[in-house]
Amino acid sequence: MSEPDVVNRVEKRLLIGGQWRQAADGGTFPVEDPATGRTLCEVSDATPADATAALDAAVRAQATWAAVPPRRRAEILRRAHDLLIARQDEFALLITLEMGKSLSESRAEVSYGANYLRWFGEEAVRIEGSWKVSEDGSARVLVMRQPVGPCLLITPWNAPLAMPARKIGPAVAAGCTMIVKPAPQAPLTTAALAGVLAEAGLPDGVLNVIPTTNAAAVTEPLLCDGRLRKLSFTGSTPVGRLLLGQAAGTVLRVSMELGGNAPFIVCRDADLDAAVDGAMTAKLRNIGEACIAANRFHVHAAVAEEFSGKLAARMTTLTLGRGTDPGTDLGPLIDEGQRRKVAELVDDAVAAGARVRTGGVVPAGAGYFYPPTVLTDVPAGSRITREEIFGPVAAIQTFTTEAEVLRAANDTEFGLVSYLYTRDLSQALRMSEQLETGMVGLNRGYVSDASAPFGGMKQSGIGREGGNTGIDEYLEQKYVAIDAAPSGAGESR
Template identity: 55%
Template sequence: MHVSELPKGVPTQMLIGGSWVDARDGATTEVIDPATTETLASVPLATEADAMEAVTVAYEVQPSWERRAPRERAEILRKSYELMVERSEDIARVIVLENGKALPDARGEVAYAAEFFRWYAEEAVRQSGLIQRAPSGSNQILVLRQAIGVAVLVTPWNFPAAMATRKIAPALAAGCSVILKPATDTPLTALLIAKILMDAGVPAGVVNVLPARGSSNVVSKMLHDPRVRKLSFTGSTEVGRTLLHEAADTIINSSMELGGNAPFLVFADADLDAAVAGAMIAKMRNGGEACTAANRFYVQASVASAFSAKLAQAMESLKMGPGLAEGTELGPLINQEAQDKVEALVSDALDRGARLLSRGERWQGKGYFVQPAVLEDVDPSSQLLGEEIFGPVAPVTSFETEDEAISLANATDFGLVSYLYTGDLARGLRVAEALEAGMIGLNRGLVSDPAAPFGGVKQSGLGREGGQEGVLEYTEAKYIATSWS
């Protein structure tokens, strides 16, 4: 198979009402392999008319899908899980080709993504309500959880499988129909997952997929249709803020998983080898292109040099290359814009006096590759500490006291995830409680789990995905006051 050749059977049309169709006006966009800059495929760009057709079919089929027995919805989700595992290698290859990440990383994403189907197959039959006697004794209180209705799901390019299943699975479990708008850079994975859902028995119209340009007029059109009752978005805080304004016009229930600026704290009593291993997971998952990626490393002064040296050695040893090439551990970034941004952030930090500890060999071929790097003594005013890097670059700064570490970690408008390493459990729990983040990795470099509530505080988002909380995002509580005595 050629590097930029897709596996057979990958859909390249959008899905509306159970049919694979082209855009009304024939518009298309090219999907590019970031490792070679070659074209993989052309896919339709949905129009506003296409979006309205998708809303119509989703709205019409949603009541019947909600009325399906929870066990029936659960069995379809379970079958989706089984098919996704069965076809995991093809899905992983598609992810590598359109996203760029290394094949082992893509395989890990597919396994993680499939777990959302399994988890919510189990949750679909466990949506409990409430019956209690009113405190006054005058009546009974009944609370039902009902599907919120048609849900518009907008997903990013960095985890094209996991971000899709993390939204689709709880929505289907709750009884919602969905319209997925995948990222323009990575629509093929979403289309392949939609095919799996159809093969698993999801009724026509319950899942629709509309590739479209950015969070465009297509999304805006859907958000201004009163038949749409839910928006779930994963992406940048800037775009999320815009979509919240759009959703406000029709008071659409909104979930937002937005940007991050994750601190990674290392205390002097930590196991440095374990901390470096955790740092490589937290920093280098998907080559650093993750909202959960460790963005700022704060290390207690007495061990800062030792930690930095170990981290630099680990980063320098990574084998960079096309994601499908044997032994590749670090693939390219998603596009030219991402490559330019990361290189500009590194240049800014160096201009402000940062010291470069390691930098792998520059990639000589095509593609949007950026060398992994560790920088020490990074000036606090550097853009590298204030912005999401979204690349394989680790800035290291030292601290003296626990209070200083907490203050540095919390000095951001974001609060998605924070990491800390310490040998003192009491300190670890104390600091974890003080950190302003929705998720904490305590002596762990990985926090994502389908069974856990994923989400942030401050400008990192609204609501939670995963866990029991994830399905509640797609339901509304209905209170019934009655009396039978």
């Protein structure tokens, strides 16, 4: 299917109550191809009135949807999974056009995102409660789990299919209705996913989609409305803090998957070839635009030169280009603002004494490209070690002792993921326990897995997505105390 055909097939309007409709004021905004800077299409720009209408629709649908048998919810998710896999190439092209990553990476995202639908379809029929005798024997304790209710799901641009799927899957499985606000940079894939879910049998009003360029104004009436019961957000920590403050007004249930500053630790005994392979994955997946991207490289001083040389040599072989072009390894960053930030971080590090081993120069021409870059001799405390890069830059520092590298790795307000390479099992377990992150990639540069709990510590988030506990974020526990006084109690003998 051609690029225009893929774009033309996607709905550009808002989805509210099962109907695709224009924004209340008729406004639209452009969606850009980051590889060329050209506009792909115009999409309806939701208003606060549209947000309220979407919540009205979700509230109307909630009771009926919650009563739908778990098996039926599971079958809807499985059908949606199968439809996504059948249309993998079409969805991959759409992701590449609006987000920029290569087609091979986009195909992998379709498979990964679809797996969340399958996983949570399987979890839908395993929602359990409990029954027990109270400790004094006077009552029976019944604990049931019920859907939280209408949810607001705010998703980022860097994984426009996987991130909505990771939230929609458990919400559907649990019996919740929802409003999805996709990022304005990449709203098309979310709209296409909503169409697939409707085709799979999801009832009207269960899923509502409201893209907008004015997120603060559109989400405010939702967060202040007592009918909304949950907020799930994936994005930056500063925005997460603002949303947490707004959510406090109605004491919303919240799930937050926020920023990262992942350390990538290479110990003296590490298999360096395996570590370089892992670094290429952890650093360059999604063009480096991922919260789980390796950000700070800590390499033992005894092997730092060899590791840096091998990593730079590998990065030098990569081809930058439009994600749809054959042979492209890395596509563009999402927009000029993001490229400018990456370039500023590199320039700041170099000015402070870092050495460029490869890359580091913004290429001429159209599109928001930045070359894969390796920096060595990066000064401790420089901006690039404190801020999330969100680009294809590996900033390498050295260490000599385990205690030293653990202090450096944990010296951040973030705590999403760490990567650790060592062949010493005792050291691996000891360091994994001491790393202050919600996930650890041990001799592995990839941690995302629908069957595992994804999430962080400290200011990297609240709650978990995926795994056996992912559905818990969308369920409330209700305790029923049942009187069980002994037969004949109180009767005269």
